Amino acid sequence: MSKGIVIFAFNNEQIDYEKIARLNAAMIEYNMNVPVHIITDIGAVAPSKRHYKDYNQILSFNNSLRWNAFELSPFDETLVLDADYLIMNDRFNAVWGSKNELMLNTDIVPLFKDEFIEEKRLNDFGITMAWATAIYFKKTTLVEHFFNIMKHVHNNYGYYRQVYEFYGDLYRNDFAASIARHMLNSFTEHTMTSIPFLPVSKMVVAKPEDEIVDFKDVNHVKVKITLPNKPNECIVNSIKHTNVHFLNKKTILDNSDRIEELYK
């Protein structure tokens, strides 16, 4: 069985997602020693617009083709990752040869301890949020249904927004994955049919205001963490051998030379 990682990377006016994906691919190959397949542009869907805090601009956002991973992945076993989920250990190697055909996470850990996370549910009384940042799958019928539901949610986003009572017009893969997970769990939560978690079950997330100060060494990053509700106050911590989803794309690109140097 072939195995590997797939990353979607669609550039916009400002952000070179392809470069972020290539940097992450180097980190993945260094830490996990598996092939990485980067999907750059299949041009099937017109991008929407969103505000990027890291650039303080409204830019194109084309993140809506994740369901194509099932068709486009060249691997029998695939781990789809967001380009900005920087891989700094080999723990995801635990997925290969798994007994499960589909795995994704519902838990995240903020960089700042006890920071309030709004998105544990789609709304205050809604279904549990599932994160499309990392999805493991094999090419089976169940998984094909999962991605078909994601596609269906995308194509009928207004309808699902009303049924699942979430806000905003911007399509999010996380919402589509959450709904697909809920539907495949027989429209229930926490039952025997639940889709299992990934081996790294809690994804560490750095919010858009947080910045990389420096890559001190391989898999060792110094980060500036903005305190919750105090935009002018921050602390500096370091994090090592831990995968981090940096929502601040600019800070990854600002440190690209150092990443290339460390992971070449």
Add this chain to the structure above:
Amino acid sequence: MSDIEKAYEFINFRTTIVNQKHLLLAQVEERLTCYLNGGVFRAEPGFIAFIGDIINSGYESAPILDVNNNPILIKDLAEFKNTLLSSYMEVVYDYWKDWEDIRVERDLKKIADV
């Protein structure tokens, strides 16, 4: 520097240390994962002791439930226990070492270098 300024400086110092511990624990959380025969296991004291109990009861191999409740056949329980134990010792030793460096450090810049 006034007393209240000193207090604010100390709060920032303490916040940095507490959060560094939080990030070290996130690292521990990820590194305690072990995998074998398509199953995922957590190298935790209770689980390691449980495997020890099975071995002490005379079993050399047995199916064990992984973190996703999949039954995984472990052919060599003794080797499995050693793997879990060595993972646990290595990860917690690194945590202890980093924590000792932070605990006695009074320079904010050096805490961020740990």
